[in-house]
Amino acid sequence: MKRIFSGIQPTGNITLGNYLGAIQNCVKLQNEASCDCIFCVVDQHAITVRRNTGALKRSTQETAACLISAGIDPKNSILFNQSQVEEHIKLAWVLGCLTRVGWLNRMIQFKDKVGKSKDNASAGLWCYPILMAADILAYKATHVPVGDDQKQHIELARDIAHSYNFEFGTEFFPLPKAEILSKSFRIMSLCDGRKKMSKSDSSDMSRINITDNVDTIAYKIKKAKTDSYSLPSEASGLTGRAEAQNLITIYAALSNKSLDAAILEYGGCGFGRLKQDLTELAIEVIRPIGLEISRLMSNTDYIDNVLEKGSVRARALSKPIVREVYDTIGFLST
Ligand code: TYM
Numbered sequence: 001m002k003r004i005f006s007g008i009q010p011t012g013n014i015t016l017g018n019y020l021g022a023i024q025n026c027v028k029l030q031n032e033a034s035c036d037c038i039f040c041v042v043d044q045h046a047i048t049v050r051r052n053t054g055a056l057k058r059s060t061q062e063t064a065a066c067l068i069s070a071g072i073d074p075k076n077s078i079l080f081n082q083s084q085v086e087e088h089i090k091l092a093w094v095l096g097c098l099t100r101v102g103w104l105n106r107m108i109q110f111k112d113k114v115g116k117s118k119d120n121a122s123a124g125l126w127c128y129p130i131l132m133a134a135d136i137l138a139y140k141a142t143h144v145p146v147g148d149d150q151k152q153h154i155e156l157a158r159d160i161a162h163s164y165n166f167e168f169g170t171e172f173f174p175l176p177k178a179e180i181l182s183k184s185f186r187i188m189s190l191c192d193g194r195k196k197m198s199k200s201d202s203s204d205m206s207r208i209n210i211t212d213n214v215d216t217i218a219y220k221i222k223k224a225k226t227d228s229y230s231l232p233s234e235a236s237g238l239t240g241r242a243e244a245q246n247l248i249t250i251y252a253a254l255s256n257k258s259l260d261a262a263i264l265e266y267g268g269c270g271f272g273r274l275k276q277d278l279t280e281l282a283i284e285v286i287r288p289i290g291l292e293i294s295r296l297m298s299n300t301d302y303i304d305n306v307l308e309k310g311s312v313r314a315r316a317l318s319k320p321i322v323r324e325v326y327d328t329i330g331f332l333s334t
Contacts, residue, residue, distance in 0.1 A: 002035045005141035005176075007042040007082070007132070009199075010059035011051065013209040014066045016286065017187035017197035020253040021147025025181050027071035029145055037077035038139055038314060039067055041307070044082045044089070045132070048125040049113070049200075061303045062293065066210055068306070069292035078317075080310030082135065087318035092127075092134035094325055098163045099130050099156075108152055133157035137164075138318040142174050148185035149196055154178040168328050187250060190224040193242025211290045214283050221279045226271040233267025235260060247274055254281045 006026050008018060030037045041063045043056060060081050072079055082088055104110070107129055114121040136144055136157050144154050154176060161173035189195040189206040197207045208220055225243045232238055238245040251274060252262035266274050296303060326333065 002029075002032075002143050003139060003141045004029050004035050004037040004143050004145060004179075005040070005136050005139050006038075006145045007040040007045070007135055008063055008067070009046045010041050010043055010056065010063040010081075011046050012055075012059060012199045013204075013207070013211065014063060015187075015197050015199055015210065016208040016250065016282070017147065018199070019070065019210060019286070019289075020187050020250070021149075021181070021185065022145055023067065023070045023072075024253075025145040025179060026067070029143070029179070030072060030077050035143075038141065038317070039072055039077055039079050040135060040314070041067075041079075041081040042132075042135065045128060048122055048128050050122075058300075060307075061300050062297060064303050064307055065293045065296040066289070068296060068303075069289045070210075074306045074310060078310050078313045079306060080314045081307050084307065084311035085138075085314045085318060087138045087315065087322040088131065088134050091138045091318075091322050091325060092131045094329060095134050095137070095160050095164070096127060096130045098167065099133075099160055103156055103159060104129065106152075107156070109149065129153045129156045130160070133160045136176050137161055137173050138321055139314075140174055140321060141176050143179045144176050145179040147187075148180055151178050151180065164325075170328070172324070172328070181253075187253070188242065188246040190220055190246075192225065193244075193246045208282060208286065210286055211293055212286070213290070214287060217282050217286065218279045221275050221282065224275070231263070231266045231269050231271070231274060233263065235263055238263070244271075247271070247278060251278050251281065254278070254285050 004026070006022060008022065026037070026039060029035050041060050043060050046056060046059070064079060064081070067079060068074060104126055110126055113125065132153050133156060146154065158175045161175050164173055165171055187197045189197050189201060190208070191203055191206045199207070201207060205220055205223060208217055212220070224247065227241055227243060229241070231244060231248070238248065248262050248266065249259065252259045255262070
């Protein structure tokens with residue numbers, strides 16, 4: 001039986017990138033009979049960069065509401081927020097002691113996020129991939145649905161799991177595997193096709209938020225950057241045309257078509273027709289989710305209750321696993 005674990009940060013607007021890159025796949029896996037699914041709103045990860053802390057609670061609730069609205073069923077899957085299950089942090093310390101400094105220094109996302117001001121970044125941001133490994137390994141998860149940007153972090157989680165197994169001569173931790181949807185592996189910014197679409201981009205025009213209304217979605221797609229050529233009829237024609245590649249990719253992902261089928265459909269056309277169809281499709285897919293999020297957010301007691309119940313279930317799974325790690329290490333328990 002596959003055990004699925006995935007996490008999403010409550011750091012503001014959930015984007016179309018989050019939906020197409022990861023959430024959609026989580027829903028699909030949840031609906032497969034042979035999967036046991038755990039989904040986590042990773043609020044402890046969200047404090048690795050400075051934010052308006054007053055907003056964290058609401059963001060956590062809204063992220064949970066988004067997962068439910070997109071199709072995660074809290075009766076079927078376990079849905080909880082990280083800070084309610086202390087096993088993650090307890091395991092992270094042990095795993096941190098097995099992680100080499102050089103491994104963390106290789107993390108591309110850390111380098112991208114801190115740029116030239118590495119010395120001013122929080123130590124939490126640097127250690128972030130260790131906590132992410134603990135999230136996964138505290139449940140002995142086997143498969144991790146994520147977008148392509150998280151691939152390196154999952155590889156690190158495998159290295160850490162292997163390091164633990166090797167050190168203690170055991171096969172205690174399975175080596176987790178990233179589950180990445182090839183069609184929509186990385187959704188890029190609407191303003192710059194070489195940058196990832198991100199919740200934290202300073203420009204709201206760079207992304208489609210799941211909660212955007214119809215007019216905003218239409219306006220953002222209308223203004224999305226393009227180039228002055230018509231669309232190609234073959235995938236090779238997208239080379240060096242990041243914006244065209246991105247819009248076609250989004251269309252293919254939203255319409256559940258292959259990239260090749262989408263390219264064939266628009267080969268030789270200008271961007272106008274693609275943008276018009278994309279707008280209709282984006283509204284059709286996203287709007288019901290946005291409306292359901294608003295409905296759920298009008299009664300946050302329901303969401304708090306789901307997260308509390310989910311945390312109890314998550315603790316029941318992770319507690320014996322982390323206890324066994326502590327026993328193996330030799331931590332005295334009275
Ligand atoms: P986060 O919160 O940045 O993103 C949540 C999920 O959305 C995917 N994603 C994208 N996919 C395609 N195109 C994009 N533009 C795009 N933007 C985001 C991410 O790959 C991710 O799957 N470190 C993780 C959260 C995390 C986690 C975990 C994930 C913490 N612990 C354990 C899996 C397992 C993150 O920051 O995701």
